[in-house]
Amino acid sequence: MAQNISRRDSEKEARPFKRKWLIQCFGISKQAFYKRLKSHQIKQNNELILIQLVKQCRNKIGQRLGAKKLYHELKNDIKKQEIKMGRDKFYTFLKTHRLLVPRTKRYHITTNSNHHFYKYKNLVSDKIPTRAEQLWVTDITYIKTQKGHNYLALVTDAYSKQIMGYKLDNHMRTSLCADALKMALKNRKYPSKKLIHHSDRGLQYCNPTYTLFAESNGLTLSMTEKYDPYENAIAERINRTLKYEYGLKLTIKNTKLAQKIAKRAINIYNNIRPHLSLDLNTPKYVHINQNVDYKSYRKNKNKLELLTF
Secondary structure: OHHHHHHHHHHHHHHHHHHHHHHHHHOOOHHHHHHHHHHHHHHHHHHHHHHHHHHHHHHHHOOOOOHHHHHHHHHHHHHHOOOOOOHHHHHHHHHHOOOOOOOOOOOOOOOOOOOOOOOOOOOOOOEEOOOOOOEEEEEEEEEEEOOEEEEEEEEEEOOOOOEEEEEEEOOOOHHHHHHHHHHHHHOOOOOOOOEEEEEOOOHHHHOHHHHHHHHHOOEEEEEOOOOOOOOOHHHHHHHHHHHHHOOOOOOEOOHHHHHHHHHHHHHHHHHOOOEHHHOOEOHHHHHHHOOOOOOOOOOOOOOOEEOOO
C-alpha cells in the first residue's frame, strides 16, 4: 500500500517536468500549448457533431443528398451548435470525411422505339416552361427485385419538378404508363390550362390506346426526335434521384415492398426534399406558388425560348 502511495506521489511530481519538457520541445508557452490543445479538442467535437447531423439529415431526406442541399438544410442547426462553418468549408469537411456523393452510371435501357406506331413531333425542343402544368415529361425506369425486374412509370411537371403521377409494377405494358397518367390527371391543380405531354418514342407512349386516352383528356402530345442528352433530362434526372437517394437502386424483396418504398420516396421528393433548380424550395411549394424562374440543365442556354403554349 505504501509503495502504491509513493508511486502516485512520484508521478504527480513528474508531471510538471513532463509538461515543461513538452513546452520546451514545441517552443511555445504553457498557455499557448493548452490553448492549442483545447482548440483541437473543440474541432474534433464539432466534427463529430457535424457527422451526426449529416447522417440524420440524409436518413430523413435521402442518402444521396448533395453538399449544397445538405448545407441549406443544416445551416440553422450548425449555428445552434455555435459552429462557424460556411458553405465552402462545409464542402471541404464532407470531402475530408468521405461524405460526398459518388457519381453513378445508367446501364438498363427501357425504351423500345423500334415499332410502327405513329411518332409525334417534338414541340418543346429548345423551349422552357413558364408555369406549372404547361409541360409534363414522362419516362420509365427499372427497379430490381429478387423475383425479377419491376418498372416505375412517372409523370412529372417540368416547371415545378413535382411528380404528378406514378405506377410501379412487374411489367412494362402500356397500362403501366396509362395508370401513371390517370393519377397525374387527378392531381392537376390547373385543369383549364393547356398542357403538353412530352415523352420518348417508346412503344408504350406511341400505342394508340395511350395516345387516344391522353388526347381525349385535352393533352397535346410531343416526343423526342433524336438522341440528345437534354431531350428528356428532367425525367431521367428524377429517375436517378429516386433510385440512388431513396433505396430503389437496391435489389428489393418483392413488388409489394418496392411499391411502398416508391410511395415513400415520391412523398419525400415532392414535399420535403429541397431542389437546387427550385432555389432550394420543394416541388409542391413551387407548383402552388409558381414563384421561381425555370432553370434548364442545358449548358448552352442562349438558344432557349419561352414556351408560350
